[in-house]
Amino acid sequence: MNRPTITTVLSSTVEATDIKTLTFQSPGEVKPGQFFMVWIPGVDEIPMSVSQITNNVIGITFRDIGDATHALYQIKKGDQIGIRGPYGNGFTLTGKHLLFVGGGTGIGMLAPLVEQARKNNLSATVILGVKTKDQLFFQDRFQQTGASVLVSTDDGSKGYKGFASELAKDIIKKESIDAVYTCGPEQMMSTLLSFCSTIPFQASLERYMKCAIGICGQCCIGSGLRVCVDGPIFDGQSLKKIDDFGIYRRDAAGRKILF
Amino acid sequence: MLASGIMDEDAGGMQRMIDCGAGAIVTKSIGTQPREGYANPTVIELDHGILNAMGLPNPGIDLYGEEIKKLRTNKVPIIGSIYAADADEFASLALKMQRFGANAVELNVSCPHAQHYGLEVGCDPVLLHDIVSSVKNHVTFPVFVKVSPNIMNLVEIVQSIENAGADAIVAINTVKAMTIDLETARPLLANKTGGYSGKAIKPIGVRCVFDIAQAVDIPIIGVGGITTGEDAVEYFMAGASAVQIGSAVYYRGPDVFTSICEEIKTWMKNHEYTTIPELIGAALR
Numbered sequence: 001m002n003r004p005t006i007t008t009v010l011s012s013t014v015e016a017t018d019i020k021t022l023t024f025q026s027p028g029e030v031k032p033g034q035f036f037m038v039w040i041p042g043v044d045e046i047p048m049s050v051s052q053i054t055n056n057v058i059g060i061t062f063r064d065i066g067d068a069t070h071a072l073y074q075i076k077k078g079d080q081i082g083i084r085g086p087y088g089n090g091f092t093l094t095g096k097h098l099l100f101v102g103g104g105t106g107i108g109m110l111a112p113l114v115e116q117a118r119k120n121n122l123s124a125t126v127i128l129g130v131k132t133k134d135q136l137f138f139q140d141r142f143q144q145t146g147a148s149v150l151v152s153t154d155d156g157s158k159g160y161k162g163f164a165s166e167l168a169k170d171i172i173k174k175e176s177i178d179a180v181y182t183c184g185p186e187q188m189m190s191t192l193l194s195f196c197s198t199i200p201f202q203a204s205l206e207r208y209m210k211c212a213i214g215i216c217g218q219c220c221i222g223s224g225l226r227v228c229v230d231g232p233i234f235d236g237q238s239l240k241k242i243d244d245f246g247i248y249r250r251d252a253a254g255r256k257i258l259f
Numbered sequence: 260m261l262a263s264g265i266m267d268e269d270a271g272g273m274q275r276m277i278d279c280g281a282g283a284i285v286t287k288s289i290g291t292q293p294r295e296g297y298a299n300p301t302v303i304e305l306d307h308g309i310l311n312a313m314g315l316p317n318p319g320i321d322l323y324g325e326e327i328k329k330l331r332t333n334k335v336p337i338i339g340s341i342y343a344a345d346a347d348e349f350a351s352l353a354l355k356m357q358r359f360g361a362n363a364v365e366l367n368v369s370c371p372h373a374q375h376y377g378l379e380v381g382c383d384p385v386l387l388h389d390i391v392s393s394v395k396n397h398v399t400f401p402v403f404v405k406v407s408p409n410i411m412n413l414v415e416i417v418q419s420i421e422n423a424g425a426d427a428i429v430a431i432n433t434v435k436a437m438t439i440d441l442e443t444a445r446p447l448l449a450n451k452t453g454g455y456s457g458k459a460i461k462p463i464g465v466r467c468v469f470d471i472a473q474a475v476d477i478p479i480i481g482v483g484g485i486t487t488g489e490d491a492v493e494y495f496m497a498g499a500s501a502v503q504i505g506s507a508v509y510y511r512g513p514d515v516f517t518s519i520c521e522e523i524k525t526w527m528k529n530h531e532y533t534t535i536p537e538l539i540g541a542a543l544r
Contacts, residue, residue, distance in 0.1 A: 002304035006442035037299075041443050045299035080443065210313065211302035215509045217268035217287070218316075224266065224275025224513075252295040254268050254318040 002213050004039040004082025010057060012077050015137035019105065020073055021051060021061040024083065030058055031090030032113035033204055033233045037212045039082030040075070044068035047209045049183070049232070050086070051108035051138075053115075061108030061137070087212050088232045091202055095178025097123040100147075101168050101192055103184020104130060109204060110183055111138050118145040125171060126150065129164025129184065133157040165191040172199065187259050190246025193236055201236030207249055218254075221245070262482050262505035263288055263340040263365065263405070264313065266513070270329035276508075277335045280516035285503060286327065288340040288367040289356075290376075291348055293319040297372075298449040303438055308460060308484070309506050310436055312372040312453030315342055320352055324359040336362035338403065342376045346386075346393035353394045353402070363400050366390065369407035369432035371454045377432075382410045384419035391423035403480065405429035406471075408463050414474045421475040428471055429480040429503070431464045457506035460484045465497045472498025472543055486510050488522020495538040 007024045014020055030053050038060065039045040046068045052059025064073040075081060091113050098117055102110045107128050117124050124147035130136050131154045142149045151159030152167045160167045165188050171177065172195050180196050182189050183204040193201055207219035207227040214229035221227060222242035225234070239245045248256040260283035266272040267287040276284060296316025303310045317323060320341075330337050339356030341364060343349040353364045368387060370377025380386060387404075394402050404420045406413065408431040417428050433454025440447050464483025471479055481499030485491050486507040494502050507515045523535075532538055 001306075002302075003438075003447060004300065004303075004440065006440065039300060041440070041445050043298075044449070082440070082443075210299060211311075211509075213302065213304065213509055214512075215265050215309075215506070216302060216311075216313065217266040217272040220266065220268050220272040220275075222271055224272040224278075226266075226272075250268065253293040253316050255293055255322060 002084055004037070004045065004084050006080050006082050009075055009077055009079050009081060012075060015061060017134040018064040018073075019061065019135065019137055020064070021059045021108070022072065022075060023052060023057050023059045024081070026053070026056045026058045027083065030086045032116055033091035033109065034086040034088045035232060036060065036083045036085035037087065037209070038072065039084070040068060040071045041082065043071040045082070047087075047206070047212060047228070049109035049204060051111055053112040061105060063105045084212070087228055089230070091181060091233050093117055093120065093122065094200055095122070097176060097178050098125070099168060099171060099177045099180045100124060100126045101164050101180065101182040101184065102126070102128055103164050103188045104135070106182070106184035106204070107138055110181065111141055113181060114142055114147055115145050118147060124148070125175065127152060127164045127167050127171070129167070129188065131155065163191070164188060165195070168192055169195045172196065185259070186246045193239055196236055201239070202233050203239060204232050205234060206232065208252055218250070260338070260501065260503050261285055262503035263367065265505045265508050270326040273326070273330055274333070275513060276516070277333055279513040280520060281335065282516070283336040283338055284330070285338045285365055286323070286340050286361075287317055288315055288342040288370065289317045289320050289323045289352065290315065290342050291320055291352060293317065293322070300447055300449055303447050305438060305455070308455050308457030309509065310438055310448065310453050310455050311433070312448045312450035314450060315370060315373045315376060320355045324355060327356070327359040327361055331360040338363045338365050340365040340367050340405070342367040342370065342373070344375050344380065346390045349390045350393045350397040353398045357398045357400055361400070363403060364394065364398065365403040365405050365429055366394065367405055367432070369405050371407060371409055371433055371435040372450055372452060378407050378409060381407050381416065382412070384412065384415050387416060388419045388423045391420055391425050395424040401426035403427045403429050405432055406467070407432045408460075408467050408483075409435045413467060413470055417471045417475050421477050425477060427478045427480055428475060429482060430467045430471055431460070431483045434460050434463055456483070457510070458484050458486055461490055461493070465493055468494055468497040468499050469542065472540055485519070488519050488526050491519055491523050492526055492538060495535060496540070496542040498540045498543055500539055
């Protein structure tokens with residue numbers, strides 16, 4: 001039933017400056033790339049991709065950036081939130097040598113996918129792109145999977161100085177990459193797609209959502225694709241046909257907001 | 260046809276419903292200014308229906324006009340739904356809808372969860388007469404009026420709408436309702452109360468259409484809980500000439516339009532009806 005179920009927060013962990021992970025008991029089977037609608041009673045209900053899928057425990061990782069995430073940031077172990085889901089299609093792993101590119105908090109939801117890829121003995125190169133080193137998180141967790149982990153910072157405070165998409169461009173040139181998986185700022189993902197003309201590509205999109213069950217139309221992109229039901233993961237072929245991709249999103253009123 | 264408020268945020272969503280077999284599209288309700296609507300939760304599924312309090316979110320008529328213009332190449336009629344607080348605003352919105360290329364307008368005087376709008380306008384027969392007359396004086400395309408089941412004076416209201424010159428009545432909008440989360444003792448919808456749609460409200464809609472059909476001569480468009488072809492047939496028998504589909508897009512997916520049309524045909528064949536007019540108002544005869 002698509003209504004929030006109250007659940008107790010099992011842990012609240014600070015990952016980096018203004019970035020936290022909350023965990024709660026899994027309501028059932030969840031795939032990497034899927035999301036939950038998280039209800040903060042009295043505040044808001046927002047979509048959150050899963051950043052942890054282990055031992056019947058689900059995690060969400062977010063930055064304290066708006067009213068809802070600010071309220072979520074104050075939530076402590078033992079507090080109650082409402083969840084409904086999981087929603088969306090999730091990622092599909094394909095190929096043997098995979099490149100994962102995470103930008104900002106988009107890094108979080110790639111973690112369970114990389115863990116699954118490594119469990120399946122697939123080779124993984126991971127790029128973690130952040131503005132500055134204080135915002136970096138999950139580096140140890142990615143390294144523990146045996147993936148090759150690279151860091152890029154916009155200000156050069158750690159690792160490669162520049163955008164994650166530029167670092168990815170170098171790797172795509174040098175290495176034989178079978179598929180690219182990404183989550184982060186849409187312009188980063190759009191730039192990355194332009195480097196992947198023949199390489200299978202999957203990106204996780206974020207849009208303002210209301211119903212999350214495919215009827216209200218709020219999160220529609222391109223020719224009526226619903227990010228909540230038909231996504232949030234879209235492949236490169238589909239994204240190339242979507243005029244909105246990397247250009248604009250819609251606010252609560254439905255006005256176009258340029259990225 | 261597609262009911263207002265479903266998959267109608269932008270031209271892409273509405274085009275998909277057209278491609279899935281919708282015979283006409285009713286847009287989301289549009290006002291003069293952009294409006295963000297309520298915070299989430301705005302949509303909650305219940306055992307036998309869907310509860311929502313969106314709060315009339317829309318980008319305003321001028322921006323939404325761009326979406327309507329993109330749909331003009333279709334043969335399928337586009338019906339612009341509009342909401343306003345008085346006759347002048349309704350007339351100005353209707354005129355803009357006509358200029359953008361909409362083929363008809365549906366006046367939302369029945370939304371149960373927006374202060375100063377919707378139902379607050381739609382339960383006053385004098386104000387409604389004024390609004391409908393004013394809109395009719397400003398536009399040349401058909402004017403539909405969507406009424407609420409949440410009123411005691413339904414017959415008086417629809418007669419007032421007919422007398423003012425409306426071309427059709429659309430019935431019904433959602434039923435005012437709420438749900439409470441027991442663990443937190445809080446209403447689940449951010450707006451606390453909202454409108455109930457889906458399977459549970461079909462008998463309420465059928466009753467309203469049946470009563471309206473006996474009170475007016477203009478056509479009725481039935482809406483409320485139609486999920487299958489048989490549901491549509493029931494509305495036809497109550498007096499509806501056409502039907503709209505909303506929540507069933509959730510229950511059965513976007514292909515629901517084609518499925519329901521096929522089911523109507525099959526039912527008619529099995530019951531030796533050859534045309535829809537034979538069904539319309541069958542329960543009134």
